[in-house]
Amino acid sequence: MAAPRPARKSVALDATSADTKTRILDAAEGLFTEHGFEATSLRQLTNAAAVNLAAVNYHFGSKEELFQAVLTRRLDPMNQERIELLEALEGEAAAKPPSCEKVLFAMLIPALRLARDEKRGGKNFLRVLGRAYADPAPFIRRFLHEQYAEMIARYKEAFLRALPHLSRQELTWRLHFVMGALSYSLASTDALKQFAQVTQADNDELILQRLAPFLVAGLKAPALVDTRKLELVSGS
Amino acid sequence: MAAPRPARKSVALDATSADTKTRILDAAEGLFTEHGFEATSLRQLTNAAAVNLAAVNYHFGSKEELFQAVLTRRLDPMNQERIELLEALEGEAAAKPPSCEKVLFAMLIPALRLARDEKRGGKNFLRVLGRAYADPAPFIRRFLHEQYAEMIARYKEAFLRALPHLSRQELTWRLHFVMGALSYSLASTDALKQFAQVTQADNDELILQRLAPFLVAGLKAPALVDTRKLELVSGS
DNA sequence: ATGCAATTCAAACGAGCGTTTGAATTCTCA
């Protein structure tokens, strides 16, 4: 009658079993990247981690909870860092609101740092995250919402002050586009090899350096476009 | 000894069995949208289409080939229309190359028309497409590459002429960002409800009208940004 | 009407899935 998931350890730190838990998380990070959540079986996962099949359910409860743990491990510190950077930015120049560039960079830098840090999962995790953003599974959507809600809300306020020409709704859409371009770019570095030869050292740092001016210009752009303009093209 | 997939019909048109095939395609479009490829079973699919379980393998060969058929049905005409629009644009003003706006609109309009046309799958299909873009499955990546290669190549040349300040490589990345923002936006209209209240009639047409100025500004932006600028934020 | 191909159908196949079980083992601290 082994407890499916022990309520809490008596005294020892969580690090006691961290070896098995960490090996599972690392293997999951890699396999979820390669094959996605649904297509990754617990058998291949526990094989890759060199742990017993039952270990996932013992340590995490279920496959879904394992997936959430994979995301939380990296996402919590990253979003924390994002919020701290933004607060530092706002405390810095109390009079004028920080510029659009600075706010955007504060969002991108923690992702950049994570991508650089191989010990913290590096690029693999960002690809898992990008995929998760496009996944229809309700438990994933719910989880990401909870994880991102505060960070997004804070940044939205900051962007609103930096971009006074945009309505709240217009900005909501633009942030949506930003997150889309970001997650997509991070998710599919390999997919780029479809379009062109990116064989050289086009690492994630370089991606963000290319992404930043693109997004800044998009955010600063004037609002809306007339539908009639769109029709013009087909009419001539 | 029924043939798994008949080589070719004797005389009759393909439309003979179009009822069953179409019902399967329609149901697949909806279910792949809702749950994704892996999480949609052929049993719930054939139930929804009110056809026999074996009909999918009979008419399409396999689940994977069904998925490709779902994409092809809409993607082929859409990309064809994109190419035709671009050619019309280039023939129009032979002297000067068409502007960045016009080229981008030529890309967006066929997607917009598809989204409007409920008889051709409408929004559902665009969401399937957006998801497919983020899917790691090799057969999906390969298939999308083949479907998009020609269209992308042609548009890249057109954008290169419209944006002479961008190197070929820089433009490759920007088109990547454009496709990312586009597919992500189309894929997750519901995901937006996380960020804010988009309860009103924010249909796909309006999405593209908001997306267009964002992308145009991003494409026109000057190239690259200095790394030192990025570090500045965290240093102060 | 007849014959043949195209299609539909109910049933089953083998494999793999996530999860559970209960005993064996290891670890921890009194």
Next chain:
DNA sequence: TGAGAATTCAAACGCTCGTTTGAATTGCAT
């Protein structure tokens, strides 16, 4: 060192999956 908790383990459970089979049915051209 010994009791008790935490962890590991091999095995199995029940279920669903995509696919295949071969007979039944339908549609069409002769």
